[in-house]
Amino acid sequence: MQRILLLALLLALSVTGCEKDRIETTAAPTEPLTRSALNALVEDHLQTTDRVFDWNDASDQVVWSALTLSDREAVLGYQPADFENLPDRIHEIEVTAGEWKTTRDRLVADLRAATERLTGEAPTDEELFVAPEDGVLPILEVRILHPGVLAEFRRRPEVRYLEPSNYSPEEIEFRSDSGCSGAPAANLDGEDYYTVAPGAKVSWTYEPMGIPQAWTRSQGDNIGICIIDSGTYPEQDRLNGNFGNGRELTRLGVYQPSWWSSRTDGPDDQCGHGTQMAGLAAAPLTGTGSSVGVAYKSDLLAIRATSDVIINASKEKRGVKDALVIAGQDAGTQIVSMSIGDVFSSGTVKDGVYYAHNRGKMILAAAGTSLSWTSWYGVIFPASMNETVAVTGIQTGTPYLRCNTCHDGSEVDFVAVMQRREDNGRSTITLSRNGATPGYVGGSSAATATTAGIAALVWATNPGQTREQVLQRMKAASSLYPGRSGDFGWGIVNADLATR
Template identity: 25%
Template structure:
């Protein structure tokens, strides 16, 4: 019987000696700070002599550990364990893409992609360019050598290998970072908030997959390092109590979380974490300002933004055109950075309310579609500017 964290830690050591697991993991939450502290310290002390304990990932933000699936009977006998859940897999929200030669209107020789022009971001730059606002992009990492991103990249975190920088081996994270904050004078692209700072958090592998625990570890890093905004261009269908706890903790700390709704074209269901109330849920629109056919839709979505054929930065200094609610989400994160630079300290729910109130209605056949609105950077920043003067 497991009666306290010490006996649990000893049992964990034995369990980790078993043959390699089948890839399934679980998240075990501990009921109190004291018990979690005891367990975490024991695991940390024993890792040098018990390298198999490296398969256990502490999640201090929610008083939990992630580890390979363990026998249920043993866990049920531990009174200090508050919950056990599957450590589910999460996927990126991206659709079709392909190499592109670049499309958009130029400014000083650089390209402003259509989506950034569509939301009126260039008109907002006289008021704000997102100066020094810190954005954590929990994704596949970033291409540190890309010329359009060198100015904006700041300290990041590699959840998958903490000894390495969060280098992008997929491309998705680099694409997201470019839409948010790219800047080029002569050749390249300009993002929504060209003076914001990107803090890349690599939680996804080269195939674009991650565990919920990896996302939680990324959120924990963002909370601990004073990040202002978290961009989450990914999702899953299943509810996770652990993920909700992490999102709620970040929200209470004042971080603004922006998440994509999913690409299944569903009318009444969106993915987690976008479904959580504390998150700004984003759907995608087309060049014509209509809801994209691939975008999830419905009352759960707070705002829509460009997500069709979005041109942005890619690996090895290149560029790529992708579609998805992932791309829409990066536009919203950029606008939030513009708002925060103009008025620091805005609370998350206030930011969501301002974005929605000052968005434009989506029109179909000359009629407004009830309550459905698309991102408008100029109006949102202007609204913040007015309130800041009062």
Template identity: 25%
Template sequence: MIREATAALLAVPLLLPAAAPVRWELDVMDVPEAHRVSQGENITVAVLDTGVVAEHPEFKGRVSTGPDLIGGGARPGQSYWGAHGTAMASNVLSVAPKARVLSVRVIWDEEDPARERYEQALKNWTETGTADDAYLESQRALAKGIRYAVGQGAEIISMSLGTDEWGAFQPYEEDVAAAVDHALGKGVILLASSGNGGSTSRLDTEANNVVSYPAAYAGVIGVAAMAPGGQRAGFSQVHTYTSISAPGVDIRSALNTGGYEAVHGTSPACALAAGAVALMLSRNPDLSPRQVRDILVRTATKPEDGYTVFLGHGLVNADAAVRAAGVAKGARIEAVPYKGGEYFGKGPVDSPITHPPISRTYMIAGGVGVGVGLLCFAGAFLLIRRRRA
């Protein structure tokens, strides 16, 4: 999430209005139309983030709090506890107002002193190859959070985070990849922000455009950020793991200290997309992760050039996605009986049981040949011994 003014917004536009009305993100995603059919009833979205201030008036009892898996000493009520997570929870619920949010704390807020200590530990690790066990343990928080959310029955996991927040020691983590596979195997839909390092400005210190996990894990829906004019937001990272895009500029979000502010980033884009998925699953809870992704891709508002690495397959259209979800048949995973012939292809040329008799002529000729060979070997052996004598 970015609170400052964004860099110049790049091209690859969608055919959208240039002006940005109040709550433009909901209008451009056709959320009001989708609400006529679904508002996210009976769906739980796990927000893996910095914690959520559940008492904010925005939530009205719709947020439950899970464990703090990252630690670090921060507590609810402090300015650096739950700033990012509270904003993301409000973005999810702005799209799916009747869904529930499960908050699981797996990363630190930007102002958290624990983040500074972590960055120092990272520097030591870079220079010496060793790091404090407490900070190495922080790398496991995301994997634990995914498994916890699955165990609690969450249908959707929203991860508005990336490599810079949790994976600095090792961007690709085997335990996180295994947790993602576990969640997908349970039918849980996972979404992650594509990252905020996509700026082309040399003055932007975050302009790294590195591959960002968990968005880059197979099976996770990577979400890019779109600007009001329909272009990629200038900070949104550019990679092939981006599946779709959602609004990511001037997004009205709840503050952990009360009230609201406008935020920017692929973080709110991911949370808004997760809300749209909640609408889909409320309409049809039998959808598989692959079906959800396919519907989002098929119903998205497409860029002029079709798929691009800037905006993926296009902007999430909540109304079209919900309607498509309503008529889709739930996926069934089962063995399909084989209805073909007795053999694959043409089968064996001869019978697998009988074969023609072996020719006696070949057997006699082979035996004679072996006998002659043995005699020659014996004669050569005797000649060599006589010469030595």
């Protein structure tokens, strides 16, 4: 089995601005590649360029091949033909009025006409449209039913991107060792935590980052963290009824599990990953013996946007985009933490990131976590975007070594200590599915949620700060600053120094 068949699906989480090479095969889109041939092409791109796979850089044949292998589901990003700098202006547009509505209506009418002309049949709404529009972002989710339609629309000036939205390298969905879990630890090592009043467990990983010392001046008060992930378990009371007096907790669900229904399945975790990440960032300080989060007085917006850690299905890309819009519009949210991603770029998710970023949110994203034999790959999407803050995990000690399942690379901004060098099974502790006994979690997922908590501690020292001011304070308090590593960014953020 080719390695790419596992790679994109084993990644537990996250296009550069440089010029990209065109991913070509032949000019004719009518003869689709087999799944194995397409997977081989993707793997070759990843290995030779060390960049995420962007469908915009692929030939019509490559894109059509992916469409034929994924029910022809596509996403079309549009704009008026003369519109410029959309990534910087996407939060200002009104898609239901003016030239935006005119452009949208013309594209829909032409898509219908082209499909009928080339297939010989008029498509029904059910055949042509995959999902309703959100009324905020200029995106259409459609089915491309003929290769000629693909070729024609990819070259229209109003079309920003037209890409497969539901392609995965393999039918079976794999999860990595830092993906779905949430079980309490069977044997919690006493050296992996210490207890503070009134009886909470503090992870051993907090000390190397100066978090306990930072708590003397900041606990994250009046700062909102949004965790976009697999949701939170309702039976974990520390993320429910006992979250803490005076704190705001909002649990939402935007993930739509069924292709035939627009209904979501609610905010409840069915994977465990989202619960773990929320626990690291913002679990309360209690006397129950459970683990405490980094920003234990911050507000929390926990959104179920994916079924697991990989943003590979169209419904997961849609969910992440919808969650980013919610976070972007929420005045009480300053920080967004995303311990999810893929090796494939997504225009849908990009637009969501642009939107939330332009509304002043600090978006932290995991650089990537995989099994050790696939961690040769660099930073994944959306951590590879300039608009996100990419985080990965490292082992204790020097020189820096990435944790054994973590990715690193030039896009990494910060690292967090996540693993004992002498024992790679000893990672950070966090909330488990229920009760007070913590579980273990590691990888760049955990590093990202931990760093999101540190950002909240820094922001809470002066809630009127801008994202750029907070980020600069984090950089200045990092272990490698003013230098920057080609693999580990500015290094470990010292929360004690950053909050002074």
